[in-house]
Structures are given as structure tokens and as C-alpha cells.
Amino acid sequence: MMKQPLPSLVEYGPRRVIITITAVVCALLEIIDTTIVNVALPDMRGSLGATLNEVSWVITAYSLANVIIVPMTSWLSQQFGRRNYFASSVILFTICSFLCGNATNIWELVVFRFLQGMGGGALLVTSQTIITESWPPEKRATAQAIYTLGVIVGPTLGPPLGGYIIDNYSWPYIFYINIPIGVMAALLALQYVRSPQYEQKRSASQVDWWGIVFLAIGISSLQYVLEKGQEDDWFNSAVIVTLCVMAVFFLFFFVWRQLIYEYPIVNLRVLRNGNLRIGVILSFIMGFGLFGSTFVIPLYTQSLLGWTAQQSGMLQLPSTLFVAAMMPVVAMLIQRGVPQKYLIAIGMTVFFIYSYLSYTILTPDTSAGNFFWVLIVRGFGLGLLSVPVSTMSLSTLKGAEIGQGASFSGMMRQLGGAFGVALISTFVTRQTDLHRSTLVAHLDPTNPQVQARVGQLAAGMRSKGFDPGTAQQKAYALIDASVTKQATLLSYMDVFLWVGIMFLVCVPFVLLFIKTSRNKVNLADAAH
Structure with a gap:
């Protein structure tokens, strides 16, 4: 039959x-x-x-x-x-x-x-x-x-x-x-x-209760480490160390359980699909870049430039609108048979250009006008990346596999964003300390230029009614604040440079490992 x-x-x-x-x-x-x-x-x-x-x-x-x-x-x-x-x-x-x-x-x-x-x-x-x-x-x-x-x-x-x-x-x-x-x-x-x-629907006896427990504990432990690691000083915290061990332990047993159990809650076997496997990796990288850059720009504009949250958010609106304009264009290119791997490679290259331009324009006085075209470049890159990655990930899946593939892509995009924010937060803190040490080493108290600057600031304080001792202390405090601000600025510049390099390094791998396929869908095949 x-x-x-x-x-x-x-x-x-x-x-x-x-x-x-x-x-x-x-x-x-x-x-x-x-x-x-x-x-x-x-x-x-x-x-x-x-x-x-x-x-x-x-x-x-x-x-x-x-x-x-x-x-x-x-x-x-x-x-x-x-x-x-x-x-x-x-x-x-x-x-x-x-x-x-x-x-x-x-x-x-x-x-x-x-x-x-x-x-x-x-x-x-x-x-x-x-x-x-x-x-x-x-x-x-x-x-x-x-x-x-x-x-x-x-x-x-x-x-x-x-x-x-x-x-x-x-x-x-x-x-x-x-x-x-x-x-x-x-x-x-x-x-x-x-x-x-x-x-x-499965009966209660078929439900993988152990898989649910392993997944919930493993993923929540990992997410807590990513969210709170920088705040708790990473592996100097016994809580973070314990949760890292728990994350590794429970996620290992979760994977093992899903591979041997007849009715897994997460079908890991769907990752045998090559397109989905590559798409999941690219979703992680995209999440890292998207959430990482979305996290850094408000941090920079609010902490160093003194903007409000609303101003920082509005700054990125033109870029978002440009992404919206790009979406139908990219979808049309894919439907006309343009290989998705070339669109992804160009998108990653453009995202590197955006990151490098951001690296070059950051100053203590960068204006919204300086950011406009740079963020438009980001919108162009994200437009070329997002649709091809999502389409490629699910393109060869059918039936229940589509939902399973979407779950993997969504999870990896979320985890990519969490990793991005966590690593960037740590990187900014460490780099700020490093740059501060370097800058302070060049502030020789015997240097005539340093002495002249301190004297100038102290004179300004005395003109405001402060006694000479207090004026001198406030002058040094202002210089210290200026050094910290400059060190923080340099660390933000480093973030953009290294994120851009990460995307650029991925380009040859995209061209090598994503196979060019016939993108125009045969309508007779699509009907089955």
C-alpha cells in the first residue's frame, strides 16, 4: 500500500x-x-x-x-x-x-x-x-x-x-x-x-526526563558563567569554577543521552545534515558579532560620550532600516540562483570593513555623524549574512527536521551572543588595565610637559576657590580620570579590530567548506 x-x-x-x-x-x-x-x-x-x-x-x-x-x-x-x-x-x-x-x-x-x-x-x-x-x-x-x-x-x-x-x-x-x-x-x-x-505526542514513559534534567542544569550553568563570570572575577570565584565543571559534566551526559535514547528531546542526529551543521556554526559567529557590536556601541557612547540610552539606541536605527531594505534584495538574489556562500563571504568581509572603520573613528569626541555611514556599512554586511545563513541552514530539511534545525540555529545564535557579551566585557576590562599601565608609565612626574599640565589644571582649581593643596590633588585626579578614559577608549578600539579579524578569518573557510548548490528550486521537487 x-x-x-x-x-x-x-x-x-x-x-x-x-x-x-x-x-x-x-x-x-x-x-x-x-x-x-x-x-x-x-x-x-x-x-x-x-x-x-x-x-x-x-x-x-x-x-x-x-x-x-x-x-x-x-x-x-x-x-x-x-x-x-x-x-x-x-x-x-x-x-x-x-x-x-x-x-x-x-x-x-x-x-x-x-x-x-x-x-x-x-x-x-x-x-x-x-x-x-x-x-x-x-x-x-x-x-x-x-x-x-x-x-x-x-x-x-x-x-x-x-x-x-x-x-x-x-x-x-x-x-x-x-x-x-x-x-x-x-x-x-x-x-x-x-x-x-x-x-x-509521546507517552509519559517515552519522555526523556533525564535528558531534560541534564540539559536544564548544563545550559543554565553555562549561561550563568557567561552572564556573571566577569562580575565574579571568573576562575577566582569558587562558584564560577563549580558551575563550569557542572556545565561540562551535564552537557556531556546530555549529548550521550540524546545519542542512545530512542525518544530524545533534542534530535542531535539532524546535525548530520551538512548545511545545518555549517549554518549552526555561522549562527554562533553571527550572534557573537551582532550582539557584541550592539553591546559595545551603547557602552562607548554612554560611558565615554555621556549619551542617554535613547540617544544610543537611535544612533543604530538607520543601520537597522538599511538592513530591512537589504532583506528583499538578498532574498531575490538567492531565488535567482546566486550561490549563498558568496553572499556570506561578502557579508563577512563587509562586516570586517565596518569593524575596521569603527576602530578608526573612535575618539573622545566622536559624533553621531561620524557613525552614520559606518553603521550603514554594518547594515549592508548583516543584510548579506543573515538571510543566506538562515536559508542555507534549513534549505535541505523536511518535516520535523525543520523545527529541530531552527532550534539548533536559535540556540547557537543565543549562545553566540552570550559568549560575545561575556568575552567582550572581560576583554574590555583586561585591555583597559593594560592600556592604563602603559599610559601611566609615560607620565613621568619630572617631565616638564607633565608638570606644566598639572600646574595649568591646579591654577584652574585655585581660580575656583580651592586652596593650593586641594587644587594640586584635584589636578592629579583630573589627569588620572583622563588616563582611564583614554585607556577605556583604546580597549573599545581593540574590540572592534579583533571582532573584525574574526569575521575576516572565517571568509576562506566559508568559501572552502560550503558547497555550491543549485539554489533555484525545482517546482516539481518542491511539491514532494
């Missing part, structure tokens, strides 16, 4: 438009919430009477929940049905947004943020799967362009939107803004999203 093909999930007309918009908005909500909170931390701290370390858990809890749930998303979708799981995730995210805004103490807020992250992490990956399967194979590049736009726009919109809300309202409204959008998205998901028939 001939096996009947499963019903297609491809949509047409208004249904596809509604499903795509719903999925993109949900992905956008999730990503915006990873960055919008950053600018509200001082207000939360004052309102809830929390310490700096306590309030930082508002960010950490959300990230922990994300990295735990993302790799499990495909399995959970099979257990509950994609439509039900997606709609439930939207509802959980929306309810927890309300609860976050109504939290009366810091630990209430942390718990609700963790639960919000559990819903949000599912939105990110399931949205990509829904969009991919709602479009026909020959138009998958366009589908990925639409999804990737949300992934790129989210981190950029968070800070300026959060800054505007904080300046004009209060911090609970950064959560309340999710509620009307979430309610509408849940209703549309229940009405229009369909569950594929290949998804089969």
Missing part, C-alpha cells in the same frame, strides 16, 4: 500574510524584551530597593529561561501540537509581562522574568518554523528574510523604546506594552496556525 503524503502546511493569500505577521511580531517581542530592560535597571533598583547585583538578575533570569527552552522547543511542539504550544507560549509571555509590571519586590520580578523567558524563548524558534513551513520551498529565502528582519531589528529597537518609556512614563510600562500585542497574537495564532500531522 502506497504511503499517502502528509498535507502541506504551505499557505496562500491572506492566511499566509496573517500567519507571517503574527510570527514575526512574536519573535520581535521576544528579542526586544532581551534589551529593553537594560535601560530600566536604575529605575527598577530605586523603585524596588534592590542592590545592583540583585537587579542584574532581571536580565540573567530571562536569558537563563531562553537558553533552557530553545533547544526543547521542537520536542514541546510535538508534545502539545504546534498551534497549542505557540499560542500557550504567547499567553504565558503576555501574562508574565503583566505580572512583571506589577511586581512588588525584586525577587518577584526575577521569578516572573524567568517565566516570561520560558514563553519568549519558544516564540523565537517556533516563529521561524511556522514561517518556513507556511511558504513554498522556492520562496523560503523570502520567508527567512522576513523572519531575520525581526531578529536584527529587535536588539536595536529595545534601548530607544525603553529609554522613551522610562523618560515619559515608568518602568512597568516596558512590560505593559506587550499585553495588547500579545492578546492579539494569541487570538490570531489559535485561529490561523496549523499543527503538522507528523508531530506525535
Whole structure:
């Protein structure tokens, strides 16, 4: 008896438009919430009477929940049905947004943020799967362009939107803004999203409970190390050392468990697909570069130039709009048969150029005008990178493999961003100390130029009414602050240079290891 093909999930007309918009908005909500909170931390701290370390858990809890749930998303979708799981995730995210805004103490807020992250992490990956399967194979590049736009726009919109809300309202409204959008998205998901028939629920005896435990402990330990390592002085902290050992131990046993168990929660075997394997690596590198550069620019503009969070966020808006303009162009090039590896290689080269230009323009007085064209170059590079990587990763997957591949890509992009922020934070701290030591070594107190500068500053202090001794101390303090500022600036320059070199080094590997394939999809093949 001939096996009947499963019903297609491809949509047409208004249904596809509604499903795509719903999925993109949900992905956008999730990503915006990873960055919008950053600018509200001082207000939360004052309102809830929390310490700096306590309030930082508002960010950490959300990230922990994300990295735990993302790799499990495909399995959970099979257990509950994609439509039900997606709609439930939207509802959980929306309810927890309300609860976050109504939290009366810091630990209430942390718990609700963790639960919000559990819903949000599912939105990110399931949205990509829904969009991919709602479009026909020959138009998958366009589908990925639409999804990737949300992934790129989210981190950029968070800070300026959060800054505007904080300046004009209060911090609970950064959560309340999710509620009307979430309610509408849940209703549309229940009405229009369909569950594929290949998804089969497993009995309780078939559920890989040990796999869930190993994954949750291993990933959360790793994420904590990345989030808190710099703050706790890395391996000088017994907690960090213990969690590193736990991460290695539990992730090793998680991989072992998934390879031997008949019903794994994460199908590692899907990584046998060469396109997905390379795409997962490139997703990690992209996450490193995107979140790393998104992290450094506000740090530089706010700490050295004195800009507000809203100003820093608005600085990156033209670049984001340029990425949006690039998406349909790149999708069209892919559909016309331009090899994706060449687009990725050019994108990485352009990202290196952006990094090098950023390295050259950083000064204590760099203006928004200096950044404009440099960030446009970044937008051009990200446009060439994002769509080809996403399309290539899922291009040869079918059925349940699409959701599993999207889970891997999403997880590696998140971990790439976490590694990027953690390593860059540590690098900036270490390089600042190194540059400071070098600069101080050149400040010889017997040097006439140094003495003249101290005398000039001291005279300025005396003119303000300070006695000679105090004026001398303040003069030295000003010089010390100037040295620290210069050292910090040099460390930011180093970050851009080394991130750019990392992308440039990847170019020959992309050209060598990504095989050129026939990108124009045969419509007869696509129908099967």
C-alpha cells in the first residue's frame, strides 16, 4: 500500500500574510524584551530597593529561561501540537509581562522574568518554523528574510523604546506594552496556525526526563558563567569554577543521552545534515558579532560620550532600516540562483570593513555623524549574512527536521551572543588595565610637559576657590580620570579590530567548506 503524503502546511493569500505577521511580531517581542530592560535597571533598583547585583538578575533570569527552552522547543511542539504550544507560549509571555509590571519586590520580578523567558524563548524558534513551513520551498529565502528582519531589528529597537518609556512614563510600562500585542497574537495564532500531522505526542514513559534534567542544569550553568563570570572575577570565584565543571559534566551526559535514547528531546542526529551543521556554526559567529557590536556601541557612547540610552539606541536605527531594505534584495538574489556562500563571504568581509572603520573613528569626541555611514556599512554586511545563513541552514530539511534545525540555529545564535557579551566585557576590562599601565608609565612626574599640565589644571582649581593643596590633588585626579578614559577608549578600539579579524578569518573557510548548490528550486521537487 502506497504511503499517502502528509498535507502541506504551505499557505496562500491572506492566511499566509496573517500567519507571517503574527510570527514575526512574536519573535520581535521576544528579542526586544532581551534589551529593553537594560535601560530600566536604575529605575527598577530605586523603585524596588534592590542592590545592583540583585537587579542584574532581571536580565540573567530571562536569558537563563531562553537558553533552557530553545533547544526543547521542537520536542514541546510535538508534545502539545504546534498551534497549542505557540499560542500557550504567547499567553504565558503576555501574562508574565503583566505580572512583571506589577511586581512588588525584586525577587518577584526575577521569578516572573524567568517565566516570561520560558514563553519568549519558544516564540523565537517556533516563529521561524511556522514561517518556513507556511511558504513554498522556492520562496523560503523570502520567508527567512522576513523572519531575520525581526531578529536584527529587535536588539536595536529595545534601548530607544525603553529609554522613551522610562523618560515619559515608568518602568512597568516596558512590560505593559506587550499585553495588547500579545492578546492579539494569541487570538490570531489559535485561529490561523496549523499543527503538522507528523508531530506525535509521546507517552509519559517515552519522555526523556533525564535528558531534560541534564540539559536544564548544563545550559543554565553555562549561561550563568557567561552572564556573571566577569562580575565574579571568573576562575577566582569558587562558584564560577563549580558551575563550569557542572556545565561540562551535564552537557556531556546530555549529548550521550540524546545519542542512545530512542525518544530524545533534542534530535542531535539532524546535525548530520551538512548545511545545518555549517549554518549552526555561522549562527554562533553571527550572534557573537551582532550582539557584541550592539553591546559595545551603547557602552562607548554612554560611558565615554555621556549619551542617554535613547540617544544610543537611535544612533543604530538607520543601520537597522538599511538592513530591512537589504532583506528583499538578498532574498531575490538567492531565488535567482546566486550561490549563498558568496553572499556570506561578502557579508563577512563587509562586516570586517565596518569593524575596521569603527576602530578608526573612535575618539573622545566622536559624533553621531561620524557613525552614520559606518553603521550603514554594518547594515549592508548583516543584510548579506543573515538571510543566506538562515536559508542555507534549513534549505535541505523536511518535516520535523525543520523545527529541530531552527532550534539548533536559535540556540547557537543565543549562545553566540552570550559568549560575545561575556568575552567582550572581560576583554574590555583586561585591555583597559593594560592600556592604563602603559599610559601611566609615560607620565613621568619630572617631565616638564607633565608638570606644566598639572600646574595649568591646579591654577584652574585655585581660580575656583580651592586652596593650593586641594587644587594640586584635584589636578592629579583630573589627569588620572583622563588616563582611564583614554585607556577605556583604546580597549573599545581593540574590540572592534579583533571582532573584525574574526569575521575576516572565517571568509576562506566559508568559501572552502560550503558547497555550491543549485539554489533555484525545482517546482516539481518542491511539491514532494
